[in-house]
Amino acid sequence: MTFTPKATKCTACGAAIFFCRTSNSEQMPVEFEPNPNGNLAVTPKSDGLPEAVVIRPGQAAGMRAAGLPTYVSHFAACPMADEFRRKARHKSTVDTYRRNAAARSRARRA
Numbered sequence: 001m002t003f004t005p006k007a008t009k010c011t012a013c014g015a016a017i018f019f020c021r022t023s024n025s026e027q028m029p030v031e032f033e034p035n036p037n038g039n040l041a042v043t044p045k046s047d048g049l050p051e052a053v054v055i056r057p058g059q060a061a062g063m064r065a066a067g068l069p070t071y072v073s074h075f076a077a078c079p080m081a082d083e084f085r086r087k088a089r090h091k092s093t094v095d096t097y098r099r100n101a102a103a104r105s106r107a108r109r110a
């Protein structure tokens with residue numbers, strides 16, 4: 001099956017990328033062109049962003065042998081990656097705080 005991701009441009013450096021979601025439902029920018037050293041398997045989803053899963057080198061080689069593309073995160077290449085990471089780290093801290101707060105309020109109700 002051929003998967004054509006929806007291309008967009010990195011707002012920081014202008015590179016062609018597309019957005020995936022990770023298993024944590026976070027958005028991750030991925031290089032638009034498949035990469036022969038890629039460590040991401042991208043699966044199209046009918047209900048939103050494609051899902052990117054980090055795979056082991058052996059799995060990646062197997063996928064490429066089967067004619068399936070592998071990708072790399074744009075974090076690795078973007079000159080503004082530090083900026084992305086800072087935001088991502090901040091976001092996950094906020095998410096964790098919210099989750100903990102929600103768990104506490106559920107515990108109170110129970």
Ligand SMILES: [Zn+2]
Pocket residue numbers: 010011012013014015074077078079080
């Ligand atoms: Zn970039």
